[in-house]
Amino acid sequence: MKKSFITLAVLAATGAAMAQSSVTLYGRADLGVGSEKVKGKSTTSMFNGGLTTSRWGVRGSxxxxxxxxxxxxxxxxxxLTTGEIAKSGGTEFGRQAHVGLSGGFGKVTxxxxxxxxxxxxxxAVSFSVFDSSFTPANNGVFGSGGxxxxxxxxxxRYDMPNLGGVYGGLTYAFDQKADVDSTITGLLLxxxxGPMNFALGxxxxxxxxxxxxxxxxxxDLGIAALAVGYNTRSGSDAKGDxxxxxxxxEVPVGAAVKLSAGYATSKTEVGNATSSKASxxxxxATYTMSKRTRLYAGYRDVEVKDGSGKVKSDGSLLGLGVRHDF
Known part of the structure; x- marks a missing residue:
């Protein structure tokens, strides 16, 4: 009787464990060394996230x-340079902290x-240097008005199921402040x-x-992959548009090497007059050492001018590093 009870308990525990499909600890470690030049002054140092932000997390279903x-x-x-938490939005788990349901209807988060x-x-920033410390669009060109x-x-957040290649989603973020409406709404289609991906947001x-x-x-043409993005911001009279x-x-060279190049430009207009221009x-280049580890090197140069054409700021970064996923 006692042995039968133990057997049933083990089977029950096994069934409970099988119901939990997955719990995964994952992360990314990315660190580089380079020389950055700002307004004519150069400094050489170690920098975080040359390709993408270092992070760790837990996910499951x-x-x-x-x-x-x-x-x-x-x-x-x-x-990784200091071992500190890199807070996003001022919070410890600012990158992701969510729960939700998914099924044939899509996914709700x-x-x-x-x-x-x-x-x-x-x-629009699909390739190796385009979502990183080397991306012009992320480092001085875009966002001049915010x-x-x-x-x-x-x-x-709702993500619809893929319907013959068509995808999309909706975003609604509740108001977080008492004195001003801070809601955020969004739409994606x-x-x-195959090799093509087009999106409107x-x-x-x-x-x-x-x-x-x-x-x-x-x-993706095979011999090269191309990406383009056109973005507009409509703002208040004070900040302009x-x-x-x-x-x-991005061009593959053999099985392990990819070369990439990018260009970005932006303009801000306030009261129908140009107040800022940037380019x-x-x-x-990246070198894939394994499925989880790659070496990279990159160069970025950005210049921002005011409405009269006078340079307000400029800067460049030359560096190399390593990224490891787990």
Missing amino acids: EDLGGGLKANFQFEQGLR LGRTTTVYDDARAV DYASRASSQI GYKN YQNQKEAADKYLQLAGAY DTELTLGV GFALG
């Missing part, structure tokens, strides 16, 4: 049956996560089929009175 799953994810940014508009921007919020707290940030519209496309353009190309370019 439980199979609830009938194609329905419960999902969760917690993710935290890291600065509740908590802090990226907005659907950020997915459209990701299409950059978009890539993540939102207290957010309901895209089409991905919209985001309305009430607190900043900014409305963003992004049209992005990427196409932005128009922004990014172009990129920059980047060159990069």
Whole structure:
């Protein structure tokens, strides 16, 4: 009798463990060394996140049956130069902290996560130097009137199921402040089929009175992959409006090496007059050592001018580093 009871207990525990589909500890470590020049002054140092931000996290899902799953994810940014937490939005798990459900209807996510508009921007910066410390669009060119919020707290995000290559989603982030409307709403509609990926994104940030519209496309020709993005920001009379353009190309050289180049330009107009213009370019290379480890090198140069054409700021970065995923 006692042995039968133990056997049943073990089987029950095994069944419970099998119901939990997966819990995964994952992360990314990215660190580089380089020389940065700002307004004619050069400094050589170690820098964080040459290709992408270092982070660690936990994600998992439980199979609830009938194609329905419960999902969760917690993710935290890291600065490897010091071992500090890299807070996003001023919070410890500012990169991801959410729970939700997925199934044939798509996916619903509740908590802090990226907005659907950020997915459209990701299409425009698809390659190795275009979402990194070497990206002109992320380092001085875009956002001259105010950059978009890539993540939102207290957010309901819905991702529709893929319908013959058509994908999309909705974002609604609840008001977080008592004295001003800080809600964020967004819309994504895209089409991905084989080598092509096109996306249209919209985001309305009430607190900043900014409305963003992004049209992005990427196409892999085999011998080269191309990406383009056109972004506009409609703002208040005081901040004006932005128009922004990014172009990129990535060329594989053998099985392990990829070379990439990018260009970005932006203009801000206040009261129908140009108040700021910026442009920059980047060159990069990656070498894949394994499925999880790659070496990289890159160069970025950016210049920002005022409405009269006078240089307000300029800077460049030359560096190399290593990224490891686990």
